Amino acid sequence: MPEPPPTPNARMICKLDSIFPLSEEERQVLEHLPVLVKRLKADQEIVSLGERPQQCCLVLEGLTCVYKLSYAGRRQIMALHVPGDMPDLHSLHLAVMDISIASVSSCTVGFIQHEDLRRVCERFPRLTAAFWRETLVDASIYREWLLNVGQRDAYTRLAHLMCELYTRLSAVGLTDERTFELPITQDELADTLGISAVHVSRTLQALRGDGLIETARKRVTVPSWSKLQEAGEFDPLYLHLQGRHAA
Template identity: 70%
Template sequence: MNRKLSSIFPLTDEEARAIRELPIQVVELKSGQDIVRLGERPYQCCLILQGFTCVYKLSVGGKRQIMALHVPGDIPDLQSLHLEVMDISIASISPCAVGFFQHEDARRMCEHHPRLTAAFWRETLIDASIYREWLLNIGQRDAYARVAHLLCELLIRLRAVGLVEDHSFELPITQEEMADTIGISAVHVSRTFQALRNAGLIETTRTRIHLPDWEGLMETGEFDPLYLHLRGEAA
């Protein structure tokens, strides 16, 4: 959590220590497990330690829209500190390690370290900024650009927490999950990834992806990292 918050907010040593000392319960999850469901009234938040999770909602007919992807360092249900009832569901999309911390412990920490309230508030505002960019991505870009944009975003976010090496990172997402994320069919996802490979913009090996032409991929996806609001070297 410290590294993620430090990428968006300047933490003092005392604040960083308070976060490290926050009591958490670590739980190992398999892929496809719900962490919190729509309609629940949680008393704790979850910190992603390893793996990927997603925020999703279902239509009446059971179709799923993935509305956000979360990576290590993220707190996908931070809003539950102030919103009593969850209006989304959160699930693992790869094997995960998740750290749960109690709302009352987080509130007590923020009372003793008021600037951490601002740090968490900034985190939720950036989540909202990402939602807005995703709305533009799905609503106004074609599939080729949508995938390019998403891959650019994931690289920047993962790099901020030290999980990128030479423009390569783990991407443990199935074609079906990618389809639910960017609003196209799984078959279309497969064709789009093949087109990006043919253009020399990506290289894939099982669950790992390499972006050999970073400038070209950013141009293809119309990607500008401004909306991620990262600080310093993380930007």
């Protein structure tokens, strides 16, 4: 019999526990946070630039992105978020959104009211620290992405992204051996890496040709983790994983 899907809060708890070990009491508190679950199609807006949200988004299934548009309408994807992530947690303290968040694939998300999160944080200071740590880790990932796009060539950029996504998905129990789901198009990878879709296609072909990845539909397999890690100049330090999740 297949295992039943986790409760919405279980994804959040798993993610937080990977960066900030939680007590059993704290897990119970988070388990009882009210979450409104919604299913979204691919390329559906979740929250937009300039909005004043009263809730935070929790990714439950699929992939979402943070992006901004240039005046010419060109999109830069600035972050990808996997199940367990809360991409707009900062909206607890920054009233106006300065980014937009959208689904990349069809996905399931949960919404947690700000007032419920604040109530929990007031009662349990360690959970305040856990959520604060999550926003700090997000900032650390942004810094690494800036280096990736600004100073690495396309081959290294893509290898690094594959390493990061595998590591983050593994931390929340969503990898199978060296295989993971990557429901993203080449156009979306182009917007993420700052290169053209044609260049993405050639770079994927190069990584496959060198035996660093294997792809089948939306699944990626990593035959040799050490070789991919070397090709991507990947050091997981910036993910700040704790305990059994640390590299």
